[in-house]
Amino acid sequence: MKPLSCISIDDNPLFTRKLEAFTEGLDWISIIDSYDNPIQGATAVVNSNPDVLFLDIEMPYIDGEYLVDWIKPRLQSMEKQPRIIVISSVSEPPEELLANSDGFINKSDVTDPESFEKKLREILG
Template identity: 35%
Template sequence: MITCIAIDDDPLFLQSLKAYFWEYEGIELIGTFQNPVNGIMKVVKEKPDVLLLDLEMPYLDGFEALESMDKKPKVIMISAHVNQPSKAKQIQIDKYIRKVQLDKDLLKRTILEIVEAKPIS
């Protein structure tokens, strides 16, 4: 079972994500958080395989949230921004998806792709 946690300040977007996960086999959404501080605490405690993370949020943006963690899961940054910020490569974002492009099939493919990716040695 692949486990995921989502952190996004938009409650409607989190509801959409929950609906996507109802249709997935072998992939489970174990938590959703509007508050990035609470979400990061849950990530540290639960150690999910994948973190779905918004870029712009109150209190902490997505990059600040990632910088606060010593050990990071695979990260899919989901944002309304048109282009992936250059900082995403420095902080090890596994995938960047624009919110307008996201649908249940793309999300599932992306999760499977980054979890099954072999590290480059």
């Protein structure tokens, strides 16, 4: 079975490396690219259409909520749209963002590969 392809958009390179390390040992999911620039990341999502998008909320220039609003219409015509998982340190993500995403993971809950995988499986089913 082919692993789920993922793109991560997060302005924190240390957290991005953590996600990459936590998914390295998993055979069912793979981060194919990571972006600290939200505009480049959004363009990559539209161009490569990954299975999953990991998205931070608080980033310079453009926040995650705006990015989802920009990406969603561009993905409507695609046969398969990526699942959007918001990963952020905010304790209360905006309701509209939650409504437009498939799940939320608080960065403080991403402490080890096992807990991260458990959260992913809860969201992705």
